[in-house]
Amino acid sequence: MTLSVTSKQKMDGVYMISPAGRLDTNSYPGLEERVDLVLQEKPHTLVFDMAALEYISSMGVRVIAKAQKAMKAFDGKVVLFNLQPQIQKVFDIIKALPAQQVFSNMGELDDYLDRMQRRVTG
Template sequence: MDLSVTSKQKMDGVYILSAAGRLDTNTYPRLEARVEVVLEEKPHTLVFDMEMLDYISSMGVRVIAKAQKTMKAYNGRVVLLNLQPQIQKVFDIIKALPSQQVFSGMDELDDYLDRMQRQVTG
């Protein structure tokens, strides 16, 4: 199976990258290229929506970890959304991201983003 990647700006400073298919050694350059384009905008939050992702290899994890490192350099954050059980298991095993950065759905993510923005605006 192939990989398709889309990106959209959800709100000011928040971008959602959606991946569908297999994220592996052959397909990770697609996601990596899209991440690089989005990071040029210096978002404060980068969301990886993995609802349609069937498989992730170490190269896929590397792309996410690299994005996290770049975002951390300017106090941005990476969050994961809609992880399928097999994808969640990979992150559980490697403990790549804290659990508070993994969301079960868009409503939970929106609540989190609302709380973060209220902290900034008062």
């Protein structure tokens, strides 16, 4: 399945972005473009509804981290909700990783994240 991304303004200054499908090395530009478009509106809160996201790679995590950094620049917040168990597992792993480099390259990290998500979805 490919990635589709929708966005809408929920209320003044609050935008919701909803990715659906697989967020990986091939599909992340679609989310990145949508995030950049929404950021032009200078929201105070950016909400990612992850209910329909089935898979996320390190590139997908990078898009969300980039959005957090951009929001922080103007005291905004990023909120994620409705994470599927395998997506939650990726964010748990990312938070648990030490600051030092653990993987030798992006491919190695993606392989590891892929294995962890497969364990959860079984």
